[in-house]
Amino acid sequence: MFKTQNIIFAAALLMFASSCKLTDREPSMVSIRGMVFGTYYTVTYYEENGIVYQQEIDSIFADFNSSLSFYDRQSLLSRINKNETTVVDDYFEVVFSRAREISSETGGAFDVTVFPLVDAWGFGVSFREEVAQGELDSILEFVGYEKIRLEDGHIVKEDERVQVDFNAIAKGYAADIICDYLMSAGAYSCLVEIGGDLATRGLKPDGTAWRIGLEVPAEHSDSPQEWDFFVEIRDTGLATSGDYRRYYEVDGKRYSHTIDPETGYPVEHNMLSASVFAGDGLSADAYATALMAMGPDRAIEFVESREDLEAYLILAGDDQDEFTFYASTGLELKTREDL
Numbered sequence: 001m002f003k004t005q006n007i008i009f010a011a012a013l014l015m016f017a018s019s020c021k022l023t024d025r026e027p028s029m030v031s032i033r034g035m036v037f038g039t040y041y042t043v044t045y046y047e048e049n050g051i052v053y054q055q056e057i058d059s060i061f062a063d064f065n066s067s068l069s070f071y072d073r074q075s076l077l078s079r080i081n082k083n084e085t086t087v088v089d090d091y092f093e094v095v096f097s098r099a100r101e102i103s104s105e106t107g108g109a110f111d112v113t114v115f116p117l118v119d120a121w122g123f124g125v126s127f128r129e130e131v132a133q134g135e136l137d138s139i140l141e142f143v144g145y146e147k148i149r150l151e152d153g154h155i156v157k158e159d160e161r162v163q164v165d166f167n168a169i170a171k172g173y174a175a176d177i178i179c180d181y182l183m184s185a186g187a188y189s190c191l192v193e194i195g196g197d198l199a200t201r202g203l204k205p206d207g208t209a210w211r212i213g214l215e216v217p218a219e220h221s222d223s224p225q226e227w228d229f230f231v232e233i234r235d236t237g238l239a240t241s242g243d244y245r246r247y248y249e250v251d252g253k254r255y256s257h258t259i260d261p262e263t264g265y266p267v268e269h270n271m272l273s274a275s276v277f278a279g280d281g282l283s284a285d286a287y288a289t290a291l292m293a294m295g296p297d298r299a300i301e302f303v304e305s306r307e308d309l310e311a312y313l314i315l316a317g318d319d320q321d322e323f324t325f326y327a328s329t330g331l332e333l334k335t336r337e338d339l
Contacts, residue, residue, distance in 0.1 A: 030050055037069070053182065080164065108262060114259055179199045197240075210232065215273075230333075273313070
């Protein structure tokens with residue numbers, strides 16, 4: 001039997017107990033699970049006295065949610081979307097500023113104003129099977145990261161209909177925030193995973209890195225997880241964006257949840273998922289979404305032009321049950337034989 005207890009899955013992650021054998025003099029492993037942002041989170045860290053920081057972590061999540069939640073009608077983000085305020089807090093400023101940078105770097109493939117299009121296609125709070133071109137043209141008038149900016153701690157919109165949605169970047173940033181808190185509180189190392197996005201700090205007490213399994217595309221959205229490769233990382237953020245678990249079909253046509261901000265339509269290409277490794281979870285989260293919007297050719301060209309990113313892309317083959325993959329130059333893939 002293969003030793004899978006060390007493996008953590010990228011995309012809809014599952015955490016298993018570590019097989020690291022600790023002595024009394026080494027830090028104890030603490031694992032915390034819960035729900036936040038409508039999904040599950042897992043926090044695993046090593047701490048000398050085995051202190052459980054559940055209350056502190058949940059408090060950080062509550063503050064984070066009150067700032068950046070799209071679905072909390074009283075959050076700062078919701079009030080900015082409703083034009084009730086323009087003043088931002090620290091969480092909002094960090095995420096928005098980085099989002100603008102990545103939007104510019106990716107030529108708009110990542111765009112925090114795209115939610116009205118996502119919703120129109122039935123992947124937000126509404127359900128829709130068909131969208132008229134006239135409706136898309138109307139929405140595109142107020143979609144575009146260049147239509148909103150930050151000046152002296154205030155949000156400035158060129159069109160009051162512009163809405164911001166941080167769903168494609170906030171979970172990665174939240175993982176960073178929790179990691180930073182744990183390390184400042186005295187943790188030896190940690191891994192924080194929130195709904196498939198994760199951040200790591202340090203090595204485990206036995207000197208090994210965190211092992212992350214790269215999920216094989218599932219036939220159905222509720223299919224069990226399987227993996228062929230894993231990677232070992234430290235001080236790294238990882239996020240996976242994919243369409244094989246979020247889509248719907250109408251008359252045999254599959255509609256992806258990834259929307260091209262330029263055309264307003266769901267993307268149509270053979271890339272099933274993009275896993276991005278970056279220096280922090282916030283960046284990995286946003287770049288993964290951007291690569292899915294780009295499509296394989298542009299995505300590969302983009303990643304290979306960057307020294308600060310690695311990526312693992314899964315591409316559909318000619319046969320429905322076949323797929324191929326791309327791993328960037330600096331990404332070292334391991335198999336079960338390496339366990």
